[in-house]
Amino acid sequence: MAKIIVVTSGKGGVGKTTTSAAIGTGLALKGKKTAIIDFDVGLRNLDLVMNCERRVVYDFVNVINEEATLNQALIKDKRTEGLFILPASQTRDKDALTQEGVQRVLNELAETFDYIVCDSPAGIEKGAHMAMYFADVAIIVTNPEVSSVRDSDRILGILQSKTMRAETGGEPIEEYLLLTRYSPERVEKGEMLSVEDVEDILAIQLLGIIPESKTVLKASNQGVPVILDDESIAGQAYEDAVNRLLGEEVEHRFLTVAKKGFLKRMFGGNQ
Amino acid sequence: MTKTEDTIEELKNNTIPNREEFKPANEQNGGNLQSKASLNNSQPPSGPTFNLKGSQLTLMVLELHEFHFDRFNQQMTQATQRAPNFFQQTPVVLSLEKLSNPNENIDFIDLSQLCQEYGLYPVAIKGGSEEHQLAAIVAGLPRIPASKNRESLTPQKQDSSQNKETKSLSTKAPVDTATLSAISQTVTRPVRSGQQIYAQGGDLIVLAPVSAGAEVLADGNIHVYGPLRGRALAGVKGNSNARIFCHSLEAELISIAGHYKVSEDLRSQPLWKQPMQARLDSKHLIIEKI
Numbered sequence: 001m002a003k004i005i006v007v008t009s010g011k012g013g014v015g016k017t018t019t020s021a022a023i024g025t026g027l028a029l030k031g032k033k034t035a036i037i038d039f040d041v042g043l044r045n046l047d048l049v050m051n052c053e054r055r056v057v058y059d060f061v062n063v064i065n066e067e068a069t070l071n072q073a074l075i076k077d078k079r080t081e082g083l084f085i086l087p088a089s090q091t092r093d094k095d096a097l098t099q100e101g102v103q104r105v106l107n108e109l110a111e112t113f114d115y116i117v118c119d120s121p122a123g124i125e126k127g128a129h130m131a132m133y134f135a136d137v138a139i140i141v142t143n144p145e146v147s148s149v150r151d152s153d154r155i156l157g158i159l160q161s162k163t164m165r166a167e168t169g170g171e172p173i174e175e176y177l178l179l180t181r182y183s184p185e186r187v188e189k190g191e192m193l194s195v196e197d198v199e200d201i202l203a204i205q206l207l208g209i210i211p212e213s214k215t216v217l218k219a220s221n222q223g224v225p226v227i228l229d230d231e232s233i234a235g236q237a238y239e240d241a242v243n244r245l246l247g248e249e250v251e252h253r254f255l256t257v258a259k260k261g262f263l264k265r266m267f268g269g270n271q
Numbered sequence: 272m273t274k275t276e277d278t279i280e281e282l283k284n285n286t287i288p289n290r291e292e293f294k295p296a297n298e299q300n301g302g303n304l305q306s307k308a309s310l311n312n313s314q315p316p317s318g319p320t321f322n323l324k325g326s327q328l329t330l331m332v333l334e335l336h337e338f339h340f341d342r343f344n345q346q347m348t349q350a351t352q353r354a355p356n357f358f359q360q361t362p363v364v365l366s367l368e369k370l371s372n373p374n375e376n377i378d379f380i381d382l383s384q385l386c387q388e389y390g391l392y393p394v395a396i397k398g399g400s401e402e403h404q405l406a407a408i409v410a411g412l413p414r415i416p417a418s419k420n421r422e423s424l425t426p427q428k429q430d431s432s433q434n435k436e437t438k439s440l441s442t443k444a445p446v447d448t449a450t451l452s453a454i455s456q457t458v459t460r461p462v463r464s465g466q467q468i469y470a471q472g473g474d475l476i477v478l479a480p481v482s483a484g485a486e487v488l489a490d491g492n493i494h495v496y497g498p499l500r501g502r503a504l505a506g507v508k509g510n511s512n513a514r515i516f517c518h519s520l521e522a523e524l525i526s527i528a529g530h531y532k533v534s535e536d537l538r539s540q541p542l543w544k545q546p547m548q549a550r551l552d553s554k555h556l557i558i559e560k561i
């Protein structure tokens with residue numbers, strides 16, 4: 001039975017798509033057959049980050065409307081074995097996502113996949129609801145700033161009520177915090193919230209801290225998930241996060257201000 | 272079935288009501304009745320006979336899924352058996368937003384009378400179609416528009432899902448949660464921004480943080496064994512003996528029986544970010560060490 005992971009945030013532009021691409025690729029690298037679904041209907045960009053936009057024939061909405069089969073719409077990743085992308089439609093709006101349709105597609109994927117990663121759109125509207133509704137695991141992507149943390153808190157509340165597990169009284173969804181675009185220097189200067197601040201407010205398990213790094217933008221412009229860039233500390237941090245997701249205990253590398261000197265060197269080397 | 276939600280009748284633009292305006296539901300009703308009486312008695316013209324004030328009340332919401340007289344009656348009987356005095360002249364808003372058939376014809380006169388037999392007094396409908404609105408007007412019930420986005424975020428459902436522990440002690444019917452909470456309600460998970468939890472008829476115990484943007488309410492005391500960053504309103508039906516306790520005072524607002532302090536006032540307190548209790552001393556909200 002596949003595990004369904006939703007990557008969500010409430011606030012836009014915090015790094016959900018970057019994270020979905022990285023975590024999905026990371027899971028596939030670990031030998032897990034993984035599909036990444038773009039729920040951002042109308043604003044698709046997962047296919048750009050995954051560099052498969054030129055191979056899109058059918059999309060998620062086509063499958064929901066039974067205009068195409070799942071196999072026709074799934075795009076096999078060229079770099080990573082066992083990784084597939086289900087792109088979003090650029091021409092429809094999010095009302096095209098019906099609960100029954102989404103469920104049918106997820107059930108079909110669950111027959112053959114180990115992990116299904118759902119890249120949620122921003123906001124708390126229909127697309128975000130559909131992306132989270134059937135999830136087993138939620139990765140809450142948060143930037144270390146007050147508005148992002150507030151939105152994450154809100155999303156956590158919605159996860160507790162507007163999901164299948166909540167509505168049927170099943171086991172609660174596993175919730176993980178992924179702090180992205182973290183800059184220890186700016187935390188030091190008091191311009192950003194610290195890991196402790198964010199953990200204190202959200203009170204959920206920390207899956208990882210992804211440092212702010214120019215390699216992320218470079219990678220997505222080139223259509224390479226940043227996790228494949230061994231040189232990038234953001235890529236390494238994503239790798240750690242994947243290992244933790246799979247149950248390994250990995251020390252947080254970018255957690256404390258005490259390690260700042262070390263981080264600075266790392267940053268210096270990578271920007 | 273019964274959920275609560277703050278019903279906002281905004282005649283003024285401020286979201287946080289003024290001290291005088293912030294009255295518990297009971298008192299507010301009393302106020303309305305008085306003004307009606309003065310109108311009828313046609314007193315000599317000496318000053319205004321009433322004042323219209325915007326206010327924010329906490330009302331119970333009855334979320335109707337369908338209206339079938341016998342089954343409704345049966346569920347009500349069951350609900351009230353456990354706590355015979357559970358509803359005592361409790362005003363309630365009939366929400367039609369969760370009707371399984373949104374076009375169902377509802378006899379609001381029947382429904383109203385039936386509710387009243389159990390001590391629930393419908394004061395308005397919420398949501399529903401134009402037909403519902405017309406039928407409700409005939410039954411003397413005005414319509415409050417359906418909440419849009421806020422609705423999907425506010426707590427109605429969360430309320431019960433927050434209380435898995437409580438709920439699993441009893442059967443599945445949501446009414447049981449309500450009945451249990453008549454004594455006290457315990458919440459073990461964080462209360463998140465946008466969520467609202469109301470412990471009707473008793474105390475609310477939260478064993479986790481209450482986030483900024485969240486709201487906890489109780490007819491009795493509120494205990495937060497964690498930081499209180501959102502809004503906490505104890506004694507919402509006017510119990511001035513109610514208290515609020517928390518491990519760290521970081522609240523947006525605390526209120527006891529309608530007497531409140533907002534974050535701006537609270538920040539200057541020596542106990543800001545410290546453990547504290549709040550109580551009422553002849554209408555003054557006292558914040559002190561525990």
Ligand SMILES: Nc1ncnc2c1ncn2[C@@H]1O[C@H](COP(=O)(O)OP(=O)(O)OP(=O)(O)O)[C@@H](O)[C@H]1O
Pocket residue numbers: 009011012013014015016017018019040120121122180181182210211212213214216217220234
């Ligand atoms: N760790 C990081 N360091 C630097 N830049 C980053 C990092 N993570 C994401 N970004 C950049 O932030 C921008 C937004 O990222 P992304 O598209 O993944 O966010 P999103 O949450 O999916 O946005 P949307 O809400 O619009 O779907 C991109 O330009 C991306 O390159």
Ligand SMILES: [Mg+2]
Pocket residue numbers: 016017018040045119120121
């Ligand atoms: Mg995105």
